[in-house]
Amino acid sequence: MFPLLASVAATATAAAQASGSSGSSASSSSSLLVLDPSIRDWVLLPIFIVMFGQGLLRQYLTFLMRDEKVVQVDALRTGQTLRRSQRLRAYASFLPWESWRARRKFMLTHALADPSTKPPRNNNNNNKDGEEGEESSSQASPAQQQDPMAMVGMMKQNLMTVLPNMLMMGWVSYFFSGFVLVKLPFPLTDRFKSMLQRGISLQNLDVSYVSSLSWFFINLFGLRGVFSLVLGADNGAVDNAQQMMQAQMAMGTGGMMGGPGAPPDPAKLFATERNEIEITTYQPIVAQVESRLLNIPILA
Numbered sequence: 001m002f003p004l005l006a007s008v009a010a011t012a013t014a015a016a017q018a019s020g021s022s023g024s025s026a027s028s029s030s031s032l033l034v035l036d037p038s039i040r041d042w043v044l045l046p047i048f049i050v051m052f053g054q055g056l057l058r059q060y061l062t063f064l065m066r067d068e069k070v071v072q073v074d075a076l077r078t079g080q081t082l083r084r085s086q087r088l089r090a091y092a093s094f095l096p097w098e099s100w101r102a103r104r105k106f107m108l109t110h111a112l113a114d115p116s117t118k119p120p121r122n123n124n125n126n127n128k129d130g131e132e133g134e135e136s137s138s139q140a141s142p143a144q145q146q147d148p149m150a151m152v153g154m155m156k157q158n159l160m161t162v163l164p165n166m167l168m169m170g171w172v173s174y175f176f177s178g179f180v181l182v183k184l185p186f187p188l189t190d191r192f193k194s195m196l197q198r199g200i201s202l203q204n205l206d207v208s209y210v211s212s213l214s215w216f217f218i219n220l221f222g223l224r225g226v227f228s229l230v231l232g233a234d235n236g237a238v239d240n241a242q243q244m245m246q247a248q249m250a251m252g253t254g255g256m257m258g259g260p261g262a263p264p265d266p267a268k269l270f271a272t273e274r275n276e277i278e279i280t281t282y283q284p285i286v287a288q289v290e291s292r293l294l295n296i297p298i299l300a
Helices: 037-065 073-090 097-111 127-139 149-175 190-196 212-231 241-252 266-278 289-293
Strands: 010-015 030-035 180-183 209-211
Touching: 030 037, 030 180, 037 149, 037 180, 037 212, 073 097, 073 266, 097 266, 149 212, 180 212, 190 209, 190 212, 209 212
Parallel strands: none
Antiparallel strands: 010 030, 180 209
16 A cells, blocks of 8 residues: 555644633634645546546547548538538628629529539549449448448447546545645635535535546646646547537437437438528628728718
């Protein structure tokens, strides 16, 4: 066992300050915990180092267990076209009238046209193979177009996130239960007591003291910024709950998406975006700029 377990984790010393009367000496006393310096070397730093190493290990395990995603050209082209149309509607006021009209016409007649009415693309290398691929993709049912490995990938990601955290929490609770590690250099209200002093049942302990279990949760959420700086924004060490939620919503949405778990229907998406462009009103940002600059009332 650690040499720390042979010493006292936290020694409470009461410094009684006399206020002038013998009856008020107990009420004016203030308690102070003198923390053993070994706590820093055998509890505080080991928890930080182990959790940082756990994040690095999770990053490499996630990289090894990650499935290779096959990029679908049609889905990528559909998404890029929709984003281009949305940017055109959002920043139309910065374009001259001729540029806005040309881009609007191109979007309505070519880019956002119904995919079923577009002529097939000619491939220079293998036209026959391309035609067979288009026929097979058009004959595929929505159930066949679903990716069953997407759910397996989500389960792997959840396993790599939940299991290490449970093991780390059990390790901290078993070996370092009841330790007071650090004292924050700023005062806090009593509402933070349940968050910073988990595993310690001392009613009169100052809120600024942090227990070992609370130090674990502080590292669990506080190291996300460190991992983003060291490993990059897109890394497996950070629990990206937002992406997981978006993936679950994408798998469960219906209607325009063509059913639960089915790929989106480009025809319906393009039709909706065409309607948005048709009802978009062109209002240039430089219209009557002289009157606005000189604060002259604009006549209707």
